[in-house]
Amino acid sequence: AQSVTQLDSHVSVSEGTPVxxxxxxxxxxxxxxxxxxxxxxxxxxxxxxxxxxATLVKGINGFEAEFKKSETSFHLTKPSAxxxxxxxxxxxxxxxxxxxxxxxxxxTRVLVKP
Amino acid sequence: xxxxxxxxxxxVLKTGQSMTLQCAQDxxxxxxxxxxxxxxxxxxxxxxxxxxxxxxxGEVPNGYNVSRLNKREFSLRLESAAPSQTSVYFCASSxxxxxxxxxxxxxxxxxxxx
Numbered sequence: 610a611q612s613v614t615q616l617d618s619h620v621s622v623s624e625g626t627p628v629x630x631x632x633x634x635x636x637x638x639x640x641x642x643x644x645x646x647x648x649x650x651x652x653x654x655x656x657x658x659x660x661x662x663a664t665l666v667k668g669i670n671g672f673e674a675e676f677k678k679s680e681t682s683f684h685l686t687k688p689s690a691x692x693x694x695x696x697x698x699x700x701x702x703x704x705x706x707x708x709x710x711x712x713x714x715x716x717t718r719v720l721v722k723p
Numbered sequence: 724x725x726x727x728x729x730x731x732x733x734x735v736l737k738t739g740q741s742m743t744l745q746c747a748q749d750x751x752x753x754x755x756x757x758x759x760x761x762x763x764x765x766x767x768x769x770x771x772x773x774x775x776x777x778x779x780x781g782e783v784p785n786g787y788n789v790s791r792l793n794k795r796e797f798s799l800r801l802e803s804a805a806p807s808q809t810s811v812y813f814c815a816s817s818x819x820x821x822x823x824x825x826x827x828x829x830x831x832x833x834x835x836x837x
Contacts, residue, residue: 618763641823652727652813652828653766660823699765703823710781711826713765 611636613702615714622690623722630685630717632700642683643701643711644674653699659683670694695721725749729814729829736804736836744799744832746814752827754820755797756781757789759810760831766813772797773820804836 616631634640641660645653657668664676670693674685683700700714727748736742748755753774758766768781772791786808788800797816801808811833815826 645826650830652815652830653826654828655825658823658825710768710771711766713767715763715765 611640611702611704611707611712613700613712613714615698615700615717617717618715619718619720621720621722624692625689628685628687628690628694628719630698630700630719632683632685632714634681634683634700634702636681636702636704638704638706641703642674642676643703644668644672644683644685645699645701646696647699647716648696656685656698690719690721692721692723695719727814727816727827727829729812729832731832732830733833734835736801736834738805738836740804741800741802742804743801744812744814744834745796746798746829747796748814748816748827749795750816750818750827751794752816752818753794754817755791756815756817756826757787757797757799758813758815759783760813761810769799769812771820804834806836808834809836810834 612635614633643658644656647653657666659666659676667673672687697716697718703711730745756771757769760766767783770789772778775794790798811831814829817824
């Protein structure tokens, strides 16, 4: 069965400093992995996805994530935080054995300080 | 570009009342989904429709019914609302319903059941 754990419920960074959001997953087969972002009072938006191609995945707004099978991790990073990055971020796993269903992590809320 | 449109945005119900949440997409997508979002729990799938004319239960279907009215519209009905159904509800769509496909989300309905 698939599952995903986001290791931090809240992360606080200063504008211009790096952002690291940690995600570990459990999957019986080759998973697809996603990061979605939710800005206040908005729906979720896809940041990036991994589907067994390159292990380093680049997304929108300067974010990237690295798939590490040996560590079952898919951490999200950004070199320099911007005020507009303040939002909630969700790590998501999916596998064909689960019949097209996504499993969401509990979310990490990012606060960006000026 | 409307994308996925949900109505209403906010609703307050009394225990035992019924209501229908409406969702429409204008992207000609085959698959549509209803999720609920509760603090610290990410999003959980209530029901989905892989294609017009089909619906299937997700992770938390109890207390809900759905109707895929046509390719564009997918409604969620609460027959007898309970306080445990207080949540934020999101409708989403995807082109083909594959496990590694991008989801497009509406902006949500905040429902309170008193």
